[in-house]
Amino acid sequence: MLAGLIVLVALIPLFFVVGYVFSIGWDEAIALTWRPRVGELLKNTGLLVGGCVGLAATIGTGMAWLVERTTLPGRQVWNVLLVAPLAVPAFVNSFGWVSLTAKVEGYAGALMIVTLSYYPLVYLPVSAMLRGLDPALEETAAALGFGPWHTFVRVVLPQLRPALLGGSLIVALHLLAEFGALQMLRFPTFTTAIYDQYRSSFNGPAANMLAAVLLLSCLLLLTLELRLRGHQRYARTGGGSARDIPRRRLGRATAPSLIAVGGLTALALGVPIGSLVFWLVTGSSTDFPVGDLAATTATSLGLGAAGAVLTMTLALPVAWLCVRRRGRLTMLLERSTYFGNAVPGIVVALALVTVSIRFARPVYQTVVLLMFAYAIMFLPRAMVSVRSALDQAPPVFDDVSHALGSGPLETLRRVTLPLIAPGMGAGTALVFLAIVTELTATLLLAPIGTRTLATQFWSNTSSIAYGAAAPYAALMVILSAPVTVLLTRDRWRSMPV
Amino acid sequence: MRFNARVAFAAGLVAVTLGVASCGSSKSATDEGNGSGDTATLTLYNAQHEDLMKLMVAGFTQQTGIKVNMRNGEDFELGNQIVQEGDASPADVFVTENSPAMTLVDSKGLFSKVDDATLAQVPPQFAPADKDWVGFAARSTVFAYNPAQVKATALPTSIMDLAGPQWKDKVGISPAGADFQAIVSAVLSLKGEPATAAWLKGLKDNAKVYQGNSAVMKAVNAGEVSSGVIYHYYWYKDQAESGANSNNVKQLYFGNQDPGAFLSISGAGVIKSSKHQGEAQQLVKYLNSAAGQKVLADSKALEYPIGNGATANPVLKPLSELSPPTVDVTTLNGPKVVELMQQAGLL
Numbered sequence: 001m002l003a004g005l006i007v008l009v010a011l012i013p014l015f016f017v018v019g020y021v022f023s024i025g026w027d028e029a030i031a032l033t034w035r036p037r038v039g040e041l042l043k044n045t046g047l048l049v050g051g052c053v054g055l056a057a058t059i060g061t062g063m064a065w066l067v068e069r070t071t072l073p074g075r076q077v078w079n080v081l082l083v084a085p086l087a088v089p090a091f092v093n094s095f096g097w098v099s100l101t102a103k104v105e106g107y108a109g110a111l112m113i114v115t116l117s118y119y120p121l122v123y124l125p126v127s128a129m130l131r132g133l134d135p136a137l138e139e140t141a142a143a144l145g146f147g148p149w150h151t152f153v154r155v156v157l158p159q160l161r162p163a164l165l166g167g168s169l170i171v172a173l174h175l176l177a178e179f180g181a182l183q184m185l186r187f188p189t190f191t192t193a194i195y196d197q198y199r200s201s202f203n204g205p206a207a208n209m210l211a212a213v214l215l216l217s218c219l220l221l222l223t224l225e226l227r228l229r230g231h232q233r234y235a236r237t238g239g240g241s242a243r244d245i246p247r248r249r250l251g252r253a254t255a256p257s258l259i260a261v262g263g264l265t266a267l268a269l270g271v272p273i274g275s276l277v278f279w280l281v282t283g284s285s286t287d288f289p290v291g292d293l294a295a296t297t298a299t300s301l302g303l304g305a306a307g308a309v310l311t312m313t314l315a316l317p318v319a320w321l322c323v324r325r326r327g328r329l330t331m332l333l334e335r336s337t338y339f340g341n342a343v344p345g346i347v348v349a350l351a352l353v354t355v356s357i358r359f360a361r362p363v364y365q366t367v368v369l370l371m372f373a374y375a376i377m378f379l380p381r382a383m384v385s386v387r388s389a390l391d392q393a394p395p396v397f398d399d400v401s402h403a404l405g406s407g408p409l410e411t412l413r414r415v416t417l418p419l420i421a422p423g424m425g426a427g428t429a430l431v432f433l434a435i436v437t438e439l440t441a442t443l444l445l446a447p448i449g450t451r452t453l454a455t456q457f458w459s460n461t462s463s464i465a466y467g468a469a470a471p472y473a474a475l476m477v478i479l480s481a482p483v484t485v486l487l488t489r490d491r492w493r494s495m496p497v
Numbered sequence: 498m499r500f501n502a503r504v505a506f507a508a509g510l511v512a513v514t515l516g517v518a519s520c521g522s523s524k525s526a527t528d529e530g531n532g533s534g535d536t537a538t539l540t541l542y543n544a545q546h547e548d549l550m551k552l553m554v555a556g557f558t559q560q561t562g563i564k565v566n567m568r569n570g571e572d573f574e575l576g577n578q579i580v581q582e583g584d585a586s587p588a589d590v591f592v593t594e595n596s597p598a599m600t601l602v603d604s605k606g607l608f609s610k611v612d613d614a615t616l617a618q619v620p621p622q623f624a625p626a627d628k629d630w631v632g633f634a635a636r637s638t639v640f641a642y643n644p645a646q647v648k649a650t651a652l653p654t655s656i657m658d659l660a661g662p663q664w665k666d667k668v669g670i671s672p673a674g675a676d677f678q679a680i681v682s683a684v685l686s687l688k689g690e691p692a693t694a695a696w697l698k699g700l701k702d703n704a705k706v707y708q709g710n711s712a713v714m715k716a717v718n719a720g721e722v723s724s725g726v727i728y729h730y731y732w733y734k735d736q737a738e739s740g741a742n743s744n745n746v747k748q749l750y751f752g753n754q755d756p757g758a759f760l761s762i763s764g765a766g767v768i769k770s771s772k773h774q775g776e777a778q779q780l781v782k783y784l785n786s787a788a789g790q791k792v793l794a795d796s797k798a799l800e801y802p803i804g805n806g807a808t809a810n811p812v813l814k815p816l817s818e819l820s821p822p823t824v825d826v827t828t829l830n831g832p833k834v835v836e837l838m839q840q841a842g843l844l
Contacts, residue, residue: 037844040842102721183708184708186706188706197844198574199675200574200678201577202573202575202576202577202580203577204577206839357581364582365587448567448587463711464742
């Protein structure tokens with residue numbers, strides 16, 4: 001019952017968009033959808049998603065192979081540095097580049113910058129998978145006369161498919177929702193166009209129709225990924241022989257490989273960080289309004305913590321139900337919460353603005369509404385971590401506890417919660433990180449006078465006050481860094497970002 | 498690990514409590530505001546430049562003791578928001594950069610009449626005939642160009658020229674912004690719908706799209722695009738600071754009552770559903786009073802004050818030399834402009 005209610009809340013944006021399309025009628029819906037601008041946006045969005053997913057998959061897999069399977073010097077360090085770009089939000093990366101040169105504006109620059117920001121989303125799952133593969137298969141392939149390249153393509157790559165597809169899907173969904181980075185690079189996609197419409201007409205029909213098309217694209221992607229993933233099983237039966245796979249000697253390829261990894265790190269990490277430092281030191285509009293900085297940091301931290309706890313609280317009952325009361329209905333419930341992953345912040349925000357104005361006036365323009373937007377968007381992140389934690393806490397412990405005379409609450413407090421606490425901590429941290437760097441929903445829903453690091457950064461870059469924007473960006477990077485470092489640890493690798 | 502999770506959890510709980518507490522406190526603040534007397538706090542929906550409004554509001558609070566909360570946004574964003582919110586809008590006063598959004602709110606009957614004493618502070622052309630809102634500042638459209646790329650002989654004589662093929666890829670605009678949309682509304686009012694639609698279509702082919710007028714000027718300065726359509730004060734503001742984004746930019750005032758010489762009016766009005774009508778009227782009155790206009794003129798905003806007897810910053814080209822077209826402010830239509838721009842593919 002409770003879980004059902006939570007899922008209904010998570011689905012508000014979907015209901016809203018579908019309802020909206022029906023309410024304005026087919027004629028107007030079609031007039032607003034079949035126009036050249038929508039075609040242009042579709043083309044831009046498609047080219048960007050296609051190009052970036054391809055590049056990110058190639059770079060992510062290549063780097064994962066270098067770090068996990070070869071004798072590349074300094075692998076431990078590279079492993080951290082290759083994940084580190086996740087600590088730099090894409091719009092800060094974009095800022096780093098565009099504030100130095102306007103040459104990165106347009107498609108080529110946008111493609112490069114989003115790839116640099118998002119390839120770790122492929123690198124993380126692929127490298128985790130590479131590490132867990134059973135070497136026996138590759139040895140068999142070698143024994144059957146396959147060369148190294150052949151073995152990789154025919155044996156390793158197929159086994160990487162779930163990680164590769166999962167990572168690519170997440171990259172694609174991030175791109176569909178990306179706003180700040182692309183707006184700065186003057187590369188219009190659906191999300192930036194919806195924001196432009198919002199600025200010119202608040203929640204008018206054109207904005208909502210664009211949102212409907214965007215939502216449809218996201219759902220198509222989700223379906224496509226499910227299709228491609230297929231039903232094959234990739235797990236090995238039994239533990240196999242857990243041993244290390246012999247690393248490939250790079251030999252003469254060492255120097256070029258180092259240059260590739262180093263170059264990538266320089267572009268993905270060096271340029272944005274260097275640019276931030278440059279603006280912090282030399283920007284003409286730089287000053288350090290300590291009071292403002294402290295106040296916005298506190299707001300961001302507060303929103304992040306409160307939002308993360310709310311999201312986790314909502315995720316807990318749904319996850320518990322899915323794990324402990326398996327069935328068709330509960331699976332449907334679980335799947336529905338993942339839907340939030342595919343809904344860009346701008347769509348969530350637009351839906352909540354209209355719904356709250358019409359039906360929930362008391363929460364309109366309050367922190368409560370913003371919290372719900374965060375919860376809807378980031379519920380999947382919390383769900384995944386609590387679910388896997390619950391999976392690993394066998395229900396038999398509950399039975400034992402009951403048998404020893406503990407009531408349900410006592411069992412929850414003394415047995416279940418301690419067991420899943422690490423998973424909850426992980427999920428809470430991920431949601432927290434996501435909220436601290438969230439821009440679009442916060443721009444639309446923040447109550448009067450609420451300024452976060454992200455919105456202050458955005459308002460300064462919009463008026464080209466690069467120096468004034470830099471301290472806010474730096475603070476976001478600093479806040480994101482610890483969680484990102486955690487992601488490089490094995491047990492965190494499978495976490496969705 | 499468990500320890501970390503506990504700490505995170507505890508921190509989260511503290512934050513939730515704080516969050517709830519702050520919700521509670523903000524609610525009680527508005528409750529106090531509902532009572533009459535000197536504790537009233539006004540909510541201002543502000544689409545003007547935030548730094549300018551902060552100064553003017555500070556002057557007002559100093560003079561009257563009335564506190565003002567600002568919600569910042571764009572003309573049409575906030576205008577449409579007020580329309581959506583209808584009778585339950587939290588806004589007491591609405592202030593814009595350009596008048597079309599005022600006309601939008603007015604068309605839904607959501608403004609109270611402005612006090613006559615307030616209207617008497619500005620020349621009559623700066624307020625609509627129905628007296629539902631009043632202007633308090635003005636800005637002139639300019640053609641900003643990079644003289645290294647546009648020769649003096651090749652300069653356009655009218656903003657309408659910019660739709661011609663010779664300007665392909667040479668004009669920078671910020672079509673999502675209310676400023677440019679106000680300029681389009683002037684073209685629409687002066688030239689009619691078919692001519693405006695054709696002009697926008699030409700611009701769609703010719704223009705490079707930027708986010709905001711500052712970005713347009715910066716691009717012209719850097720030679721990324723040879724010219725742009727913006728308002729006058731971006732150049733003056735940058736010159737006053739360092740000139741880093743404007744030293745390679747010259748400004749052409751079209752004059753001759755060309756649509757491109759359009760003088761856009763920033764408006765202020767009292768929301769009908771406001772529970773603080775008296776205080777809200779006071780705020781609007783302050784904005785174009787001698788004191789308010791002096792704050793505007795002395796600020797770094799470099800917009801034109803329009804109150805009777807107010808003098809603009811002497812660096813600006815005098816208002817009397819601009820020769821703007823005569824436009825009845827009530828004919829400047831926002832929604833129609835957005836629709837035409839959507840059809841042209843600029844939005």
